[in-house]
Amino acid sequence: MAIRDGTAPKVPRVVASCHSCLAWGLTYCQGLCMACYNFAGVNTTMDACGACGRAERLKKEYCRLCWCQAALERPSGPSTPLAPYVKAVRHHQLFFAGMSARQAAPRAFPRRYGTKGRPLKVPPPVVGRPSMTWIQPALFDDAAARPYRWGRIDLRCGPAPPNPWLSWALHLAQVMAESRGFDPGKLRTLNRSLVMVLADHVDGQMIRARDFEEVLHLHRASVQHVSEILSSMGILDDDRSPTFETWLAGKLESLSPGIAPDVERWILALRYGTPRRRPRAGAALSYLYAAHPALIQWSTEHDHLREITPVDVLAYADTLVGRQRQIALVALRSLFAWAKKEGVVFANPAGRIRVGRIDDLVWQSLSPEEIARTVAASTTAQARLVIALATIHAARSGAIRALQLDDVDVANRRLTIAGRSRPLDDLTRRLLIEWLDHRREQWPNTANRHVIISRESAFNLRPVSQPHIARVLRGLPATLERLRIDRQLEEALVHGADPLHLAAVFGISDAAAIRYAVNARQLLERPHESLPLDSLRTRASAERGKLSERLGSS
Numbered sequence: 001m002a003i004r005d006g007t008a009p010k011v012p013r014v015v016a017s018c019h020s021c022l023a024w025g026l027t028y029c030q031g032l033c034m035a036c037y038n039f040a041g042v043n044t045t046m047d048a049c050g051a052c053g054r055a056e057r058l059k060k061e062y063c064r065l066c067w068c069q070a071a072l073e074r075p076s077g078p079s080t081p082l083a084p085y086v087k088a089v090r091h092h093q094l095f096f097a098g099m100s101a102r103q104a105a106p107r108a109f110p111r112r113y114g115t116k117g118r119p120l121k122v123p124p125p126v127v128g129r130p131s132m133t134w135i136q137p138a139l140f141d142d143a144a145a146r147p148y149r150w151g152r153i154d155l156r157c158g159p160a161p162p163n164p165w166l167s168w169a170l171h172l173a174q175v176m177a178e179s180r181g182f183d184p185g186k187l188r189t190l191n192r193s194l195v196m197v198l199a200d201h202v203d204g205q206m207i208r209a210r211d212f213e214e215v216l217h218l219h220r221a222s223v224q225h226v227s228e229i230l231s232s233m234g235i236l237d238d239d240r241s242p243t244f245e246t247w248l249a250g251k252l253e254s255l256s257p258g259i260a261p262d263v264e265r266w267i268l269a270l271r272y273g274t275p276r277r278r279p280r281a282g283a284a285l286s287y288l289y290a291a292h293p294a295l296i297q298w299s300t301e302h303d304h305l306r307e308i309t310p311v312d313v314l315a316y317a318d319t320l321v322g323r324q325r326q327i328a329l330v331a332l333r334s335l336f337a338w339a340k341k342e343g344v345v346f347a348n349p350a351g352r353i354r355v356g357r358i359d360d361l362v363w364q365s366l367s368p369e370e371i372a373r374t375v376a377a378s379t380t381a382q383a384r385l386v387i388a389l390a391t392i393h394a395a396r397s398g399a400i401r402a403l404q405l406d407d408v409d410v411a412n413r414r415l416t417i418a419g420r421s422r423p424l425d426d427l428t429r430r431l432l433i434e435w436l437d438h439r440r441e442q443w444p445n446t447a448n449r450h451v452i453i454s455r456e457s458a459f460n461l462r463p464v465s466q467p468h469i470a471r472v473l474r475g476l477p478a479t480l481e482r483l484r485i486d487r488q489l490e491e492a493l494v495h496g497a498d499p500l501h502l503a504a505v506f507g508i509s510d511a512a513a514i515r516y517a518v519n520a521r522q523l524l525e526r527p528h529e530s531l532p533l534d535s536l537r538t539r540a541s542a543e544r545g546k547l548s549e550r551l552g553s554s
Contacts, residue, residue: 012028013026013027013028014026014027014031015027016031018031018032018033018036018097019031019032019036020032020033020036020039020040020056020057020063020064020065021033021035021036021063021064021065021068021097022065022092022094023094023095023096023097024094024096024097025096025097025098025099026097026098027097033097033098034097034098035064035097035098036057036064039057039059039064040057041220042059042218042219042220043057043058043059044057044218045057045058046058047061049061049062049063049066050062050066050087051063051066051086051087051088051089051090052065052066052089052092060083062086062089065092066086066089066092067082067086068095069086069089069091069092069093070082070085070086070088070089071085072093073085073088073089123174124160124167124170124171124173124174125167125171126171127164127167127168127171128168129168129233130164130165130168130203132203132204147211148196148197148211148212148215149196149215150192150196150215150218150219153195153196153199155188155191155192155195160195161195161199163198163199163200163201165198165201165233165235166194166195166198166199166201168233169194169198169229169230169233170191170194172229172232172233173187173190173191173194173225173229174187176190176225176228176229177190179447180446180447180448180459180460180461181443181444181445181446181447181458181459182445182459183445186222186459189219189221189222190221190222190225190226190229192221193212193216193221193222193225193226194226194229196212196215197212197226197230201235205235206235206236206237207230207235207236207237208237208239209223209227209236209237209238209239209240210239210240212226213240222459224460225459244271248264248267248268248288251288251292252264254296254299255295255296255299256299256300256302256303257303258302258303258304258305259295259298259299259302259303259304259305262305262339262344263288263291263295263335265342266334266335266338266339267284267287267288268284269338270283270284270287270334271284283334286327286331287330287331287334287335288331290324290327290328290330290331291328291331291332291335293316293328294313294316294328294332297316298312298316305335305336305339305344305345306344306345306346308336308345308349309349310349310350310352310353312349313329313332313349313350313353314353316328317329317353323361326355326356329350329353329355330355332350333348333350333351333353333355335350336348336349336350336351337350337351360515360518360519362519362522362523363485363486363489363519364523365486365489365490365493365523366477366478366482366483366486370476370477370478371478373476373477373478374387374473374476374478374483375387377472377473377476378472381431381434381435381438382435382438382452382472383472384431384434384435385428385431385432385434385435385452386400386452386469386472386480387472387473387480387483388427388428388431389403389417389428390480390481390483390484390487391483391484391486391487392425392427392428392487393415393417393422393428393487394484394487394488394491394506395417395418395484396418396480396481396484397466397469397470397480397481398466399417399418400452400469400480401450401452401463401464401465401466401469402418402450402463403417403450403451403452404449404450404451405449405450405451406449407451408424408432408436408451409424410424410429410432410433413429415428415432418507420507432451435451436451439451439453442458443458446458446459447461448460448461448462449461450462450463450464452464452469454468488502488506488508488516489516489519489520491505491506492516492517492519492520493520493523493524497517497518497520497521497524498517499513499514499516499517500513502516502517
């Protein structure tokens with residue numbers, strides 16, 4: 001699938017009839033025209049329409065097709081309400097998608113273009129924290145009786161309400177917009193969100209994030225930016241559940257009520273640590289993935305972890321083979337060791353079961369077909385740069401995400417990756433300049449110092465997410481991690497499996513360098529499984545050269 005602007009997969013467009021409004025024209029995601037797609041993003045209620053009876057997305061109990069028909073049947077201009085006419089709709093006039101005439105009233109004033117037309121709006125005044133002499137605590141929490149409503153006050157039609165807290169928030173929003181390069185539309189949306197939240201704010205009131213989160217999501221406003229401003233003002237009560245705990249709750253729904261709470265305590269202890277144990281966030285994810293099938297199976301037969309016996313653990317382990325069996329046993333041993341220490345179980349049923357040594361994988365070099373599919377997927381400047389960093393410099397995805405503009409020295413041909421300075425080759429230099437030119441053209445005012453940015457991170461200061469980097473090669477055998485491993489393996493094959501050379505070139509640890517050297521030595525010492533030494537080295541260098549040529553020519 002093609003990549004557009006280095007950010008997201010391009011949605012295929014098909015000329016067909018829209019599934020919602022039946023209009024003929026270009027259809028996009030889920031077979032909807034652009035108008036119906038935007039309508040479904042704002043109106044999430046799915047039910048039978050009050051006029052035509054179809055099961056569609058509804059706006060005030062009516063689908064978009066009935067609203068369009070009511071707009072055609074009303075006798076006067078756009079100022080006439082549509083509600084009396086949409087109730088009487090009993091037939092539909094079909095139309096072409098994207099060709100409806102403008103229904104809004106003509107613009108009374110020209111757009112603001114600085115010296116041309118109306119002058120730009122004056123920025124909000126510079127204000128600070130309102131002075132508070134004393135605070136009257138609320139007797140009851142009346143947040144539920146005061147729901148937030150989007151669009152109650154529009155700053156384009158008049159001044160902001162005279163609230164000192166709102167004035168301070170609008171000043172902070174202006175500062176954030178100037179420092180992060182917000183476009184005017186994003187700043188207007190942020191100001192509108194702050195007006196909705198702070199128009200009636202009083203001294204001493206705390207604003208809960210759950211109260212306005214759903215409204216902002218519904219209108220595609222940034223909850224993060226509003227939360228940052230309210231947090232800096234000291235009036236935010238962030239009562240939202242962390243993403244990890246929400247994901248964990250979904251995983252525990254399939255377990256029995258007697259097993260799920262203990263598993264939750266075990267995972268949280270792994271992730272956040274205890275007074276006598278360091279946090280292990282990566283182990284919490286991998287252990288739960290490995291032990292979850294066994295816990296689901298035992299939940300159908302047992303009500304508590306105390307009922308699990310060594311026979312049950314061995315019976316489940318016998319259904320697995322190889323590395324999968326070893327990882328599952330390690331996860332179960334960790335679970336029952338924690339349960340024994342916390343007094344959840346009387347005896348550890350997995351304590352005497354031997355896991356065995358987990359042998360390191362013997363990686364093979366990438367095939368020409370896998371390399372060709374990788375190059376075919378790199379259709380944008382960002383994708384080509386990311387693949388080059390992983391292929392030539394053996395950079396991990398985390399190091400690519402953390403790469404900042406200060407780490408790139410194009411004039412002196414130096415590149416700093418994960419704190420280690422490296423020479424900048426011609427191919428990476430050309431791809432880097434190509435991406436930086438696109439980055440400057442696409443987001444000229446961004447304050448994000450990271451080299452790789454997206455439409456979301458351009459207005460923040462954080463790096464892009466891990467799925468954004470992995471999206472380039474999702475579903476392909478040659479992922480970024482696989483390309484990094486292949487680069488280090490190729491270096492080991494060409495230079496005689498010398499761990500000292502690998503540690504000096506890539507800056508990896510001694511254990512990692514020895515592991516790659518052993519992997520390369522196993523490939524070189526097995527003539528019945530691999531090519532001779534000279535042929536294997538020549539093929540590794542040739543494949544690396546082909547990949548560089550294809551990246552440079554694409």
